[in-house]
Amino acid sequence: MNAFAAAAAVLCANPDLGDDAEYYVAPWNVRHQVRVILSRPDVAAVGFQLSSTVGSYTISLPVAALPEAPVEGGRFDVAGEIYEVRQAQRDETRTMWVVECSLC
Known part of the structure; x- marks a missing residue:
């Protein structure tokens, strides 16, 4: 394990940054327990409103x-x-x- 891999594990394990998650692929639904960092979307300005x-x-x-x-x-x-x-x-x-996802 190199320094970057060790740092990634520490960041995901941090309760302020990481979340418990399960990864699975339908229809098998074999679930893998993982720690992830979820980045939520930003609010984008539309005209003079912050709505989208x-x-x-x-x-x-x-x-x-x-x-x-x-x-x-696959799903998280x-x-x-x-x-x-x-x-x-x-x-x-x-x-x-780095996984790009959409909310189901």
């Missing part, structure tokens, strides 16, 4: 927690909210999965 939100969410988790890439259509259950995977890729250090 950006429609995607980002979930980050250590590659060591989920050795295979999350697949499109984070505190009762279900997020569906649109795409997943490794970050620049190749130690974190």
